[in-house]
Amino acid sequence: MARYHIETYGCTANRGESRAIERRLRDGGHYPADGPADADVAILNTCTVVEKTEQNMLRRAEELQDETGDLVVTGCMALAQGGAFADAGVDAQVVHWDGVPEAAMNGECPTTTPDAEPILDGVIGILPIARGCMSDCSYCITKRATGKIDSPPVEENVEKARALVHAGAKELRITGQDTGVYGWDDGERKLHVLLDRICDIDGDFRVRVGMANPKGVHGIREELADVFAENEKLYNFLHAPVQSGSNDVLGDMRRQHQVGEFLDVVETFDDRLDEWTLSTDFIVGFPTETDDDHEASMDLLRRIRPEKINVTRFSKRPGTDAADLKGLGGTVKKERSKAMSELKREVVGEVHESMVGDEREVLAVRPGTGDSVKCRDGAYRQVIVRNADEHGIEPGDRFEVSITAHETMYVFGRPV
Template sequence: MVNFTVITFGCWLNKADSDLIITRLRDQGWLYVEDVESADYVIVNTCAVREEAERNELKLLRELSVKYPGKKVIVSGCLTRVRPASIKDAAPNAILVTSHGNEVMDEVLRRGGDVHIIDERPMKYLPRYMPELHGHRYVVPIQVGCLGNCTFCVTKIGRMGFGRVKSYSMDDVVNAVRDAVRRGAREIYLTGQEVSAYGHDRGYDLVDLLERLLREVDGRYMVRLGMMEPLELSRFIDRLLDVVKGDWRVYRFFHIPVQSGSDKVLRLMRRKYTVDLFRELVTRIRREFPEATVATDIIVGHPGEEDDDFWASVNLVRELGIDKVNLARYSRRPFTEAAYMDQVPEPVKKERSKIATEVFSQVALERNKLFIGRVLWGIVSEVDFKGENYVVRTYNYKPVAVKRADLGAFVKVTPREATSQRLIGDLVESEELNVKYRLDYRITEGLDMV
């Protein structure tokens, strides 16, 4: 029997792609192991979004090449299209799979050498739910590609972009989720490069998928939606809010990347919306769900960003009370238009990043403090990174650390402390809760459950 392991860098979509690799190889009779020492094959699924990730990946490949010269290394993912020569320099004997080898892993193994994939992924296979690896969480990719062509983005080269989208069929997604829920999955993460573009190539959209999934998959589970680009989200925001309002099984969580609070910088980025559209979306969400968690992405130091543009981003987060900001210092990436623009000096980017981190942390802290002393319900999602606490994800996806709980159980918690990253609280009751919930979105009162 052949042993293999997979090392994953990057986003939730990359994690789902790694699960697909594991699924495909297990179907061929291979045994998945969690450590490199025991593996005959080491598969590295790469990310190209940031320069820091690239450095870490190449460092790992060099270490694998030196420390384990007898092991076979397969490199897949976004970096393979962006830096193939650098990968070969770091690990000369590695098998290079240009782009994503998840759905063609059997072809990779049949050839035994580098595989350069020209055609886009066939969208035939989805990863299987694997509770022994991921507990009660099932991450399912629903689409790849995006409808944009941003100047800073290297993912459009590493995966798909330039206005191209490929979606899994609703039948395949619903069937995969139904099977996962039957086998014990309690959290369903719908992920993709831009989930708001789902179905663009098939004549339906994300709301159609969500409605059908909730209607046809019985059970007690929570659905988490992935990143939704503002312009695409605006096309169906009212329908989406109606679905979320009508079913307790959808996390009140909205990840909407704004990238900058300056319309000038958004134009330089070639984003397709204005700051006012983002503001309107957040306002509409908060009107329906005052307690909803709104997350966004912001890049500081993009070429052309001046002080006024930077402060526009900071003030936008303050104004809207954004719960979580994924802050990135602009990273110059190959083959992107922004790489050839006049660059913001590195010391300026570092200073802006420091200021933004402090402000965004304070905004997140104030937002989290609103929930201290409340009685909230949620699902015991995972053990924290230190292994010391269990993390309850509440109905609005707020993380609450408790001392002990049963993974996958629906529970009530009362937060007693807050940090910018999470709440810390106590379990109110640990037994399974009734299926039917009455959701009360008033910010001043706890959520009742009947």
């Protein structure tokens, strides 16, 4: 038996992969160490979304190889740029997610027993419903790691969800590189079918849907919005990354959708739901982005006013087609990023300011800073409740709060 230490970087889908790895390790009789220095093997589950992240991964791998017995590297950077670790002098086994348990257990590869309890992150259960996507974005290196969409059957994912709920999950996070194309490899998009089935599971829990690209959602937007409207267990939350407000730039990015299709999705959810949270992403400073293209993105942001916005400066990733394009220069990207980030704070701040004085039901999901707890309302907005011990509140509890104040990205609530 071995002691393992696992570190995970990047998206929720990566965290789901790590939970699956841990479950198989524990089935094999291995157990978590207190830290890398106490571990027989350290597992680094990597991300490589931008160049800065890549540098951080290499630095952390170098640190871990000095702190632990053996090092296993997996995740998106390992699969897309596996040679980078050897080039940096890192002595590690670089393997696919599925190969980590065998690599960590010296060739042993036990089968997960049917009655094994899934591993939760507090009261949060992470459910990767598929691996890969149907896109071919010109700037994305992750595609080299994940490949085309590979969707397990609906029933298999429902059983995994049921196991998480029975293990005590109060919040299920449905994840994947692109949840909107779940089932496309079998000829039919089935995200709405899967969500409806998961919501039929007995238990007191909420469901959050992870990133879904606009093109995948567009073809099932009415069916999907109806499922949200009909199921109280679903957070009214959709993460659909538009990336640009310019069709020309979207074409150069090979994003598959156009601005009009993204707006169709937004308008459909507006029609079906009284209140919901739109989360979206913008890439600023793509090599072909002109001043007019940037202003089109700013105009789109002003028009749709999403409540959660991720602004990322374009970063060339090795081996991608966009890496061969002549860049705009750091100053231009910095200025455009600053302008969009300022608009983001204005838009998001308005939403949270408007909530002050409301009373809402929330689910406590994580401990916060000090004696606080992080909660989510029905639209997945973050509500911070202070003095949690005084109120007898802990993760997993549902209760009513009065919204008393706000910061840019969240609000504060007092139990009613």
